[in-house]
Amino acid sequence: MKINILTLFPEMFTGVLQHSMMKIAQEKEAVDISVINFRDYSSNKHKNVDDYPYGGGAGMVLTAQPIFDAVDHLKEQSKGSPRVILMCPQGERLNQKKAEELAEEDHLIFICGHYEGYDERIREYVVTDEISIGDYVLTGGELAAMVVVDSVVRLLPDVLGNEVSHKKDSFSTGYLEHPQYTRPAEFRGYKVPDVLISGNHKKIEEWRSKESLRRTLQRRPDLIIEEQLSDQQKKWLHELQKETD
Structure with missing residues (x-):
């Protein structure tokens, strides 16, 4: 470019x-x-x-x-x-x-x-x-x-070290990015969610998707268009909405 x-x-x-x-x-x-x-x-x-x-x-x-x-x-x-x-x-x-x-x-x-x-x-x-x-x-x-x-x-090919990094940024998926953690697994008594250190990649992706939806609902609910959500995302959304009721 x-x-x-x-x-x-x-x-x-x-x-x-x-x-x-x-x-x-x-x-x-x-x-x-x-x-x-x-x-x-x-x-x-x-x-x-x-x-x-x-x-x-x-x-x-x-x-x-x-x-x-x-x-x-x-x-x-x-x-x-x-x-x-x-x-x-x-x-x-x-x-x-x-x-x-x-x-x-x-x-x-x-x-x-x-x-x-x-x-x-x-x-x-x-x-x-x-x-x-x-x-x-x-x-x-x-x-x-x-x-x-x-x-x-930053979106141009080969600019970011990890080619998929920007694809999961806030707003790239339509929603805010899920929370991120790094080592150590426990710091001053605060622990990383167990699922992230479980090694179960399917469960990790599910957790990230749900937490992305949670953060968006909390901070930018205007970004959520329910008609565009998958069935699983709709289920999570209703669960999250009940948590705040």
Whole structure:
């Protein structure tokens, strides 16, 4: 995968891209990430990238020209049709399904805004996707882009040490992940559930599935769609609901 990030503050990405899974993914050549200052594409002699909004109002608005030209240049270098993603609080809320969808692409271009907003023509004629990471406003799109890039890159083949790791993450199955334990089996009097050290893999999987459902019911009941549950899951759900009555 190729990822281009258009931003006015490239230095913000240095630490994120040089550590942990981002670094591993690039070393394994699973992804090629470049961070580009779109101010370099400004045709203004002062390299300005913002201006006052028509009609008046507070703040400055990013102008269309630098971003149009930057995206055009990146598209010329692309072998296909890249997805152009605008980081915006008005956009579609990021979730695991969206991350999985983007992980199937060959080329992603992220646009990180700043100031009061974007010239609307960027949204209308350049962008293919608008993504938000939550119902709040950040100073710029950089932090949000880091979140989206991380959620996508970790899904690429060979990035995680265990190929099935992400498949059981919270939200990957539609529900929250089951509790996890490691050694020792007893710590300060607190014990690991017996089933996990029983060696009975069928019972372990059943326990994990039920506990995943329990945690989802406790914390995110909105994720549970009973019509989509198996007969066994419906039975567990009714048992869990009785426990809370």
